[in-house]
Amino acid sequence: MAKENSENPRFICGLHATLHVISGKWKPLILFFLNKGPTRYGELKRSVRGVSDKMLIQQLKELESDGIVQRTDYGEIPLRVDYSLTPFGTSLVRAMEPLCGWGEAHEEDIAVAMDRRKASR
Amino acid sequence: MAKENSENPRFICGLHATLHVISGKWKPLILFFLNKGPTRYGELKRSVRGVSDKMLIQQLKELESDGIVQRTDYGEIPLRVDYSLTPFGTSLVRAMEPLCGWGEAHEEDIAVAMDRRKASR
DNA sequence: TCAAGTATGCACCTTTTGGTAAGTATCCGT
DNA sequence: ACGGATACTTACCAAAAGGTGCATACTTGA
Numbered sequence: 001m002a003k004e005n006s007e008n009p010r011f012i013c014g015l016h017a018t019l020h021v022i023s024g025k026w027k028p029l030i031l032f033f034l035n036k037g038p039t040r041y042g043e044l045k046r047s048v049r050g051v052s053d054k055m056l057i058q059q060l061k062e063l064e065s066d067g068i069v070q071r072t073d074y075g076e077i078p079l080r081v082d083y084s085l086t087p088f089g090t091s092l093v094r095a096m097e098p099l100c101g102w103g104e105a106h107e108e109d110i111a112v113a114m115d116r117r118k119a120s121r
Numbered sequence: 122m123a124k125e126n127s128e129n130p131r132f133i134c135g136l137h138a139t140l141h142v143i144s145g146k147w148k149p150l151i152l153f154f155l156n157k158g159p160t161r162y163g164e165l166k167r168s169v170r171g172v173s174d175k176m177l178i179q180q181l182k183e184l185e186s187d188g189i190v191q192r193t194d195y196g197e198i199p200l201r202v203d204y205s206l207t208p209f210g211t212s213l214v215r216a217m218e219p220l221c222g223w224g225e226a227h228e229e230d231i232a233v234a235m236d237r238r239k240a241s242r
Numbered sequence: 243t244c245a246a247g248t249a250t251g252c253a254c255c256t257t258t259t260g261g262t263a264a265g266t267a268t269c270c271g272t
Numbered sequence: 273a274c275g276g277a278t279a280c281t282t283a284c285c286a287a288a289a290g291g292t293g294c295a296t297a298c299t300t301g302a
Contacts (some may be wrong), residue, residue, distance in 0.1 A: 053250070088227075100134055
């Protein structure tokens, strides 16, 4: 139902919607690593270098509440939890691939532009 | 101290790089409209409902400095400027299409999850 | 018993981002 | 001469995002 008024600011296009799901400083990295298979919390933390506990948990929860990742608590003696992509998450990661490719192909240019902008502030 | 990384903190994957270019509250919408052809500033402002001058200009400048859009000043008697996608920008928009599709297909779910998260704060 | 590892939660603070509202300079129609 | 349109620019704020570090509760190993 297209509700094109100023009251209900629905997404203007699919991309807009998608960005709400994948934007977040660490989400692409998390998805990148989860795409390799289920990963334990600690392992993920060591993979996604530089992320803090707070951020990692927070982003994982958001991805979980969006149905992208699945948290599995094994209820074991020493805590044991892992995270994996849901089928929905897998479909997202697949849709992300062209953007990955584009980014890879132009990584240099993007980095240069970023530095330029950061410098001129 | 969380800066134990002496390496060049480049992007972890292409997607990560790409997100630096397209994330911004109004960028997807801007790209969406520019994809339809060169657009004058005022026209764009009327299309991207709710955006302020400050934001529109700012995002356009960033997209321009990233080589995604091109600003054309016709140097005419009453001011006349328009914005269009560069070939680079066009290639980006093309790479974005699968994500658009994914977002469209799951718009409902995404909106629901967003609302849920917004509510539980 | 004490440290270290597991997976989180929470409080506090800084940085980044976005919004509001004003001003600039030029031109056009009335 | 004045209001409105053009395309911006600027200053000031509020909100969101992110970072730091301490606390929890449980377990295993030294």
